[in-house]
Amino acid sequence: MNYRHAYHAGNFADMMKHGLMLVILRHLLRKPAGFCVLDTHSGCGAYDLDSIEAQKTGEWREGIGRFDAIPEGPDELVDYLKTITALGAPTRYPGSPSLIASLLREQDRLICCELHPEDAATLKQLFRLQGQVAVHExxxxxxxxxxxxxxxxxxxxxxxxxxxxxxxxFARLAEAIQTSRKLFPMGIVAAWYPIKHRAPVRQFHDALRDSGVRDLLDCSLLLRSPTDPTRLNGCGLLVASPPYRFETQAQSLLEALLPVLAPDGEGSIDIRRIVEE
Ligand SMILES: C[S@@+](CC[C@H](N)C(=O)[O-])C[C@H]1O[C@@H](n2cnc3c(N)ncnc32)[C@H](O)[C@@H]1O
Structure with missing residues (x-):
């Protein structure tokens, strides 16, 4: 296990993923009945952007570092920037567990899983006083x-x-989406993936179409055309069973993020149904 999210926190991919995740969470928060979030790959929860790791790659400078003030913009962007600012951005950047945990009501729960022993220990420490959050290594x-x-x-x-x-x-992710739908048909699933080049993404979408899973929406953001497979050229979030109006809200959010994250005009966004309801 070499991957450590501390090197990547607050980059363009985090912004896209967390901004869309927040839109989904706002839908869940609209109804008084409680909800549960299962975060299968949690990381360590919150990241200091002055750390050696974050400074080494400097990825956050081309992500959250480009938003030094909360701009005028669509509600989805303003809500995301306000929420992460309340959690310390742009000095600290919240990981998915902190972002989710900050929104929980008494009736809601968060289950975090993290395999890296150090990150799991940090996460356990972070939530030691928050009874609604369970952390599993x-x-x-x-x-x-x-x-x-x-x-x-x-x-x-x-x-x-x-x-x-x-x-x-990609194959494990497709299988995990199917398993989640089968075991929790009332739930929403959001699955993140990188875009280095197009072929693996096409295969991933084909595998999902063949799986029989219904109601799949794919959202992607490219910084540039994915012709050089050695670079992270963009990323996607596959959403199963998206909430009402999510498609329109995702479009507004990604349209507002794109010119800041890809200022040279070579980027693009794409939101499309992979499988109908
Ligand atoms: C992309 S990061 C997660 C970032 C986090 N979801 C966020 O948005 O802040 C992936 C994490 O998965 C952890 N990991 C790797 N393999 C895992 C596995 N099989 N199960 C759970 N966690 C795993 C890594 O240690 C890493 O912290």
Missing amino acids: RDGYTALKAFLPPRDLKRGLVLIDPPFEKGDE
């Missing part, structure tokens, strides 16, 4: 079968955000 993929459907709660989100260190990660 374990494999996030097998956690799906252990924790879905959530006990007592009928609504929720499964966030699957693997490090893509291994060659079979």
Whole structure:
């Protein structure tokens, strides 16, 4: 396990993923009934952007570092920037667990899984006083079968955000989406993936189309055309069972992020249904 999110926190990919995740969470928060979020690959929860790791890559400078003030913009962008600013941005950047935990009401729960022992220990320490948050040092993929459907709660989100260190990660992700849908049909699933070049993404989408899973929306943001497979040229978030109006809100958010994250005008966004309801 070489991947450490501390090198990448607050980069363009985090902004895209967390901005869209927040839109989903706002939908869940609209109803009084409690919900559960299962975050299968949690990281360590919050990141100091002055750290040696963050300074070494400087990725955040081309992400959250480009938003030094909360701009005029669509509600989705303003909400995201206000929420992360309240959590310390742009000096600190919240990981998915901190962002989710900051929104929980008494009736909601968060289950975090993290396999790296150091990051899992940091996460346990971070949430030691927050009874609604459970942290498990374990494999996030097998956690799906252990924790879905959530006990007592009928609504929720499964966030699957693997490090893509291994060659079979796209295949595992497609399988994890199917497993989540099967075990928690009322839940929403959001699965992040990198775009280095187009072929693996096409195969991933084809595998999902062939799987029989319904109601899949794909959101992607490219910084540039993915012709050089050695670079992270963009990323995507596959959302199963997206909430009402999510498609329109995702479009507004990504349209507002794109000119700042890809100022040379070579970027693009794409939101499309992979499989109908
Ligand atoms: C992309 S990072 C997660 C970032 C986090 N979701 C966020 O948005 O702030 C992926 C994390 O998965 C962890 N990891 C790697 N393999 C794992 C596995 N099989 N199960 C759970 N966690 C794993 C890594 O240690 C790393 O912290």
